[in-house]
Amino acid sequence: MKPLKYWQLGVVAGFLLVYTIVSLTARRGFALTAFSDISATGLWLIAIVAMVWAALSNHGRTRWFWFLLASGAALVGTNLGAWLYYEVIRGRSTPDPFWADIPLFLQPVPMMVAAAMRPGSRQREENFHLSTLNFLILLLWWVYIYMFLVYPNEYIVRNRTIFDIYYYSLFVLEFGVMLAVLGGMALVAEGEWRKIYWHLFSACALYLLAYQWLNAALVREEYYSGSIYDVPNDAAICWFILIAVRARNVPSERLAASEREREAKVSGLIAVLAVLSLPVIGLCVQFLDPGTNQLRPYRVTVTLVGIFVVGVCVFLRQMLLTREMARLLVESKENLEQLQSAQTQLLQRERLAGIGQVVSGVAHELNNPLTAVMGYSDLLKEQTREDNARQKLEKLGTEARRMKRIIDNLISFARPQQEGRRPLDIAAVMRDSLMLCEYQCRNAGIRFEMNFAPNLPQIELNEGQFKQVFVNLLNNALQAVEQAQEKRILVEGKLEGEKVVVRFSDTGPGFNDLNRAFDPFYSTKPIGRGTGLGLSMCYGTVKEHNGKIYAQNLHPNGAAVTIELPAVEEVGCKLQ
Structure with a gap:
């Protein structure tokens, strides 16, 4: 995380101090309500912008982590924006039932999903999709809980007492689950992500305590917009903003090995429990709640729809x-x-x-x-x-x-090959290697041409190793042209700058996959005719001699393998 700057801390402390003074000294009325609603809505808008900024400054799953946190903040901002619209712009109290309670209730769900996504971890794409689907099931489960328990008491039978009990209990339960997820992530994460998780855990804990304090004041009929009960809530929002501002370009999360192994099991278990709980919740309310007769058709319908939707996810x-x-x-x-x-x-x-x-x-x-x-x-x-x-x-x-x-x-x-390197004539090494393949060339009717420029500089070589390289390349070319109409192999040697270039070309079918030509154990030859190690060995030997080797296909047919090696003069300069 980026270090916290003094001016940032000063701005937050100054705002909270001014808000506290205004809440304690200003009279209850429209001006104080406007001040409170505008401040709270503005803070959440700043939080959304800061989280989107953090998302755009990161990459991969870390970016989605902050986008999800921003969506959770947007749900709260929707609720506070609705309060601002009715109390300040329209100049009247909010309607009852209040539709903006729904996004406020669902606020913790995107934050839980964000925490459980393991931002920055190196999951495979399939595991990422599976985890995302598991927590989509969790989101649908919370929507089902709201539609099953809270919504009917707000819009169908209008039982305010039951609504408050269900709404506030479930809201606290949501935040309790989210705190458990954040705390668990903080315990297994390392480095910067441990700090982020602990800061989010602390800010959410403060937000939940502020909500409890504010709700208790509502029950006692002591709360009003702009009162002192808003200060802890605003402090939690400021904390979220500071976390997002400091979380730019966060490195990948590192997890303990045991936690990586349990990751899929935990998310899968939560998804299974969410699916199984739907009919259980329906049966419990059906038989344990005496007032369920009036809501029975509605709840049966919601349960069936919920089982169907979650069943599709399963x-x-x-x-x-x-x-x-x-x-x-x-x-x-x-x-x-x-x-x-x-x-x-x-x-x-x-x-x-x-x-x-x-x-x-x-x-x-x-x-x-x-x-x-x-x-x-x-x-x-x-x-x-x-x-x-x-x-x-x-x-x-x-x-x-x-x-x-x-x-x-x-x-x-x-x-x-125990002997060391010494300056050698590359053409002489090539001729000695050719003698080992001369019989095969003559017996198969293959026309062999060797064209080396005169007076090539000597090269620091391990003679035995390069004889093996040349014999391997010659054997590959011999086998490639066996079925060709024109059986021809050409070996050329020339000087290009300070490099001696040796090029083997043939009239065979060419390489099937140039990208894998030098891979160990890769061979397109019939079983028993090749080990797949020849070109790999050539590649290693050439690299050990500070050279380059590469393959290419020729048009209309044929292939070429080119070796570039530094001349003795260049090696001598380096040694000096």
């Missing part, structure tokens, strides 16, 4: 509960499937790690005889004088060295 509530239950079931099923998929992927990764160790071991064992083949081929070439035999031995040595490079790449690809 039906809507059940629909929301059913939809929420279906959402939870679907969410649980998806979570279970994701858990099973993650378990499967982890097992597959363990198998792949085991295969990598086997490949690394086999490749290491092949290196020894292959070294002997290269050595003996060179030795035989030096000892042989025939040109034809020397050419064949030279080809044998060349292919043996080529096999050794492939085996070295397999070892580098399969072993754990």
Whole structure:
């Protein structure tokens, strides 16, 4: 809450002091009545404006919280405006029965709904709608109570004594419930919202005590407009105004964890009790109130209408509960499937790690005889004088060295990546990676093109990690173009500013969902052909090297994955 300024407190204290002096010194009459009615109506209008201002300066459910409080203030303002109209403008007493008693009776209901909305809390949209519907049922219940008990004694049989008993008892009960709601919210809220709830609780308590004092003066026939009995009521209104003025840009409410779990249960229990109470109230009045015969048709009609309207709300509530239950079931099923998929992927990764160790071991064992083949081929070439035999031995040595490079790449690809980064030629790393996929390209009839600009600056890389990145991207491209009419893969490398850009493009069908292309475990390949981790691993590796990687679809078909990496010179500048 915004801090209270001295001039604000001074204005409130000055107004209350002037009102007290006027109420004690002025004579009872039209001038004092006008002063009282105009002051009270003006205060509530200021309260409405302050609450609307607080609503517009906040967001989300907090905004609705203050709008609801403003609607409660508007109900009281309607009552006081009616008093101003009849006593000051028309110059006569209010009619009996007085229609403005209805909005005054319903005043606490929007305030209860506002408090129970949990302004600023992070409920799901479905829970918010459910809570709103629960408290709509509460509002309808209070309307039913008024129409069942209060209204007939005011407009049908005109029993003033019974009307006063029901009206004032229920009014006090309403405020008691509202104080309980505000007190409960204050106990579980934290930070700024705890202060707001306690201030609202205290202001409502003062308002209720002022109402009780004023009502007791009415019974003793001591009250008149502008008397000293109005001062506590005006003080409560000023308190509401100060709360609203200070409640701009309030942060989200933080609730205790146990209270979050009980929130839906409490509001749902209140709604169920409200529904069940309708026929119970009708039966109690029917059999316990001896004067009910004259009002029986009316009360039966009101009860039936009330049960129907509240029953519609219960039906809507059940629909929301059913939809929420279906959402939870679907969410649980998806979570279970994701858990099973993650378990499967982890097992597959363990198998792949085991295969990598086997490949690394086999490749290491092949290196020894292959070294002997290269050595003996060179030795035989030096000892042989025939040109034809020397050419064949030279080809044998060349292919043996080529096999050794492939085996070295397999070892580098399969072993754990423990080595650090060092400046490397990105084109050389790309060529070494291509050797691991060369057989698949040739066997599938795929045309591969590699176009790297000459004299590209070196890049600080972990060689083994980037070989894995390039092999993953090449394998993705190979699988993408398998069913394409034109089977073509192009890898380009160039310098753009201080970035080295490597772009893999193919003539395949493209990505189904670009937004999820780098998500872990996301794959559109048939089961058994992909883990959904390849592009995710590429993304992590590139990011670790302070680079960028992104995907795009090409027109009319095809896809491209682009990697941007800082050159060694840029990294060196940063280190310096």
